[in-house]
Amino acid sequence: DTAVSQTPKYLVTQMGNDKSIKCEQNLGHDTMYWYKQDSKKFLKIMFSYNNKELIINETVPNRFSPKSPDKAHLNLHINSLELGDSAVYFCASSHAFPGQGYEQYFGPGTRLTVT
Amino acid sequence: DAKTTQPNSMESNEEEPVHLPCNHSTISGTDYIHWYRQLPSQGPEYVIHGLTSNVNNRMASLAIAEDRKSSTLILHRATLRDAAVYYCILPIDTGTASKLTFGTGTRLQVTL
Numbered sequence: 001d002t003a004v005s006q007t008p009k010y011l012v013t014q015m016g017n018d019k020s021i022k023c024e025q026n027l028g029h030d031t032m033y034w035y036k037q038d039s040k041k042f043l044k045i046m047f048s049y050n051n052k053e054l055i056i057n058e059t060v061p062n063r064f065s066p067k068s069p070d071k072a073h074l075n076l077h078i079n080s081l082e083l084g085d086s087a088v089y090f091c092a093s094s095h096a097f098p099g100q101g102y103e104q105y106f107g108p109g110t111r112l113t114v115t
Numbered sequence: 116d117a118k119t120t121q122p123n124s125m126e127s128n129e130e131e132p133v134h135l136p137c138n139h140s141t142i143s144g145t146d147y148i149h150w151y152r153q154l155p156s157q158g159p160e161y162v163i164h165g166l167t168s169n170v171n172n173r174m175a176s177l178a179i180a181e182d183r184k185s186s187t188l189i190l191h192r193a194t195l196r197d198a199a200v201y202y203c204i205l206p207i208d209t210g211t212a213s214k215l216t217f218g219t220g221t222r223l224q225v226t227l
Contacts, residue, residue, distance in 0.1 A: 004158075041200075042217070042219075043153075043159065043217040044216075044217070045214050045215065045216070048212060048214065050212065055209075055211055055212045056209055056211075056212055056214055090158050090159065092158075092159075097206070097212045097213040097214070098147065098149055098164075098204075098206035098213050098214070098215050099145075099146075099147065099206040099207075099208055099212075099213025100147075100213070101147050101164065101166065103149070103161040103164060104151075104159075104161060104215065105161060106158035106159045106160065106161075107158055108157065108158050109157075109158050
């Protein structure tokens with residue numbers, strides 16, 4: 001069974017559209033994350049939820065809105081897509097935060113291409 | 116926040132041991148040292164982490180210097196599948212939580 005899964009794997013859309021990426025983890029973890037990896041391969045955290053509560057919210061445009069319907073799911077909705085949003089988005093989960101000594105498990109990524 | 120310094124790239128022969136160094140001279144006493152890797156076209160993968168003592172798991176070993184200002188990830192027998200970018204990370208405290216900040220890592224090439 002896949003521990004952290006994301007859908008879709010690929011997403012091609014036009015500027016101005018609204019799209020969502022879904023993430024599910026079956027590890028029983030309390031904490032989930034969204035990361036963005038741009039074309040230069042820099043991987044940056046965007047959001048983190050703990051027990052469905054937003055804990056980390058980096059400097060991300062408010063066109064990006066994460067939603068956690070339950071502890072096993074963390075979705076990312078993006079409004080008014082822009083060319084610069086093209087990237088690979090990774091979901092991750094962990095029991096608790098890395099500063100407490102907990103590792104994160106990453107999904108396979110969603111490659112978003114905005115044309 | 117403590118930062119890490121890693122070589123940009125390293126090469127290894129297959130079935131040879133690989134020692135990937137990481138310097139973190141400003142580490143605090145409570146900072147965990149995390150290692151992740153990212154294979155081509157895949158998501159990051161947890162490798163190992165430690166606080167003070169050396170750690171071993173099925174993937175690798177982590178040797179932590181006595182003063183904790185450096186650490187070394189050891190792959191005991193490199194295979195072609197180990198070719199990846201390896202990240203040494205000290206979590207950053209955000210006040211309410213902590214986060215991983217990925218740098219540029221060390222790109223490991225493994226050759227036959």
